[in-house]
Amino acid sequence: MPKQPLLPRKKPRQARAAVTVETILEAAARVLSKRSLDGFNTNRIAEVAGVSVGSIYQYFPNKAALVAALIGRAQDSLADAVERSLQRSQGQRLERVLLALIDVAIEHQFGDAVLAAALDHEEQRLPLGQMLSATQHRIAKAVQEALQAHPELAKTTVTATTTIDCFTIAKALIESEATRPKPDLAALRKRVLLALQGYLLQPATKTIPRKRTRTDTQSVQESP
Amino acid sequence: MPKQPLLPRKKPRQARAAVTVETILEAAARVLSKRSLDGFNTNRIAEVAGVSVGSIYQYFPNKAALVAALIGRAQDSLADAVERSLQRSQGQRLERVLLALIDVAIEHQFGDAVLAAALDHEEQRLPLGQMLSATQHRIAKAVQEALQAHPELAKTTVTATTTIDCFTIAKALIESEATRPKPDLAALRKRVLLALQGYLLQPATKTIPRKRTRTDTQSVQESP
């Protein structure tokens, strides 16, 4: 049962080593982006990076850790884009705020579709656990605060779960469109907006009679 | 560039061969369900099935085809459950109809969580193309017709895209909850309902000014 560590094995201490690590990550991204998961093997990565396979294993304990590092980078870049977007759309109508965020997400997915899709899949499969949660919490918190503060959502309780659901919904619709032969981004944008507005601006949610279950308490969690 | 075929290589002609195929598929499902993608190798499958590796390759051209067969089975079983659910909830309020479908989806995902999650991921990664579309179209069509005919959705145009979006949204929220340490199914059920109702029962969608794009035509596709 190989409980594989996903953290980098050690940090480069010399300048040239830092370059090596950078080169490896770039090569990995390029290989993943060109041929997706097939052909994504350490030998090819080493070849593209112009280093020996052994060098990869000096810094990453296994292939999964390499992928985890790429995911971390993608998350960081997304987090920056989200925060910039929130700042730019401050004080605007909710529709504008949401559209701006949707555009960020679409750009993130379609900017390098193959890479983004591959990373998304690996993100699910790897037991990343906490590793990425720092950045993810950073994004989620920023969005949650923006939504909570928005006048049009005065009547909506925006919990952490609500925010994460919005991410989940938007991501799923965007990824789904990305797998189509001829994506229609304008229509996609509308559909995601509709879904998010619908989820957030629900008209007077009446309590629903439902089948018996164990956990019949408060349905939304508090923010951490 | 191995464009791998995903269809079964040949059908068993003798009774004992049919048993072999069945045994292989069951073993594959069991292995996948126990250890997910790690440890899901042909040698183990053959061992669990009590046959030789060679036997697997008599009926399936590669490992992916085996997975594809499992996915096909899961889809068939889901399709049946959906159709039964629609029949039972005929004539009921929209909320009831949706909740019944949501329960089917939740049961499908949580019934064998590891297996379902693994199959979902592979479903994305493999170029299944048409292969499964038969069953998927069957499900989608049944749901679309039920929604279109529903009085509460008289004002909503329920296209094929609308229906697929509902599937995408529900599936994403359910899968997301499935990865949590302690899933709260009652709360999940409510959230999915909220999302679907919000998407379907949108109050007077005003047209939205948006950035210029090529495709500025009708945003929803016709049903096939």
Place this chain on the structure above:
DNA sequence: ACCTGAACACCGTTCAAGT
């Protein structure tokens, strides 16, 4: 401290030989 690449282990797939 960093890099190399041959060597090892594991796993997908094939094929000659069997019934």
Place this chain on the structure above:
DNA sequence: ACCTGAACACCGTTCAAGT
């Protein structure tokens, strides 16, 4: 027609040897 399992190819990972 079906089944077997040793053999081959490929790829992840290690490690002794180098700078």
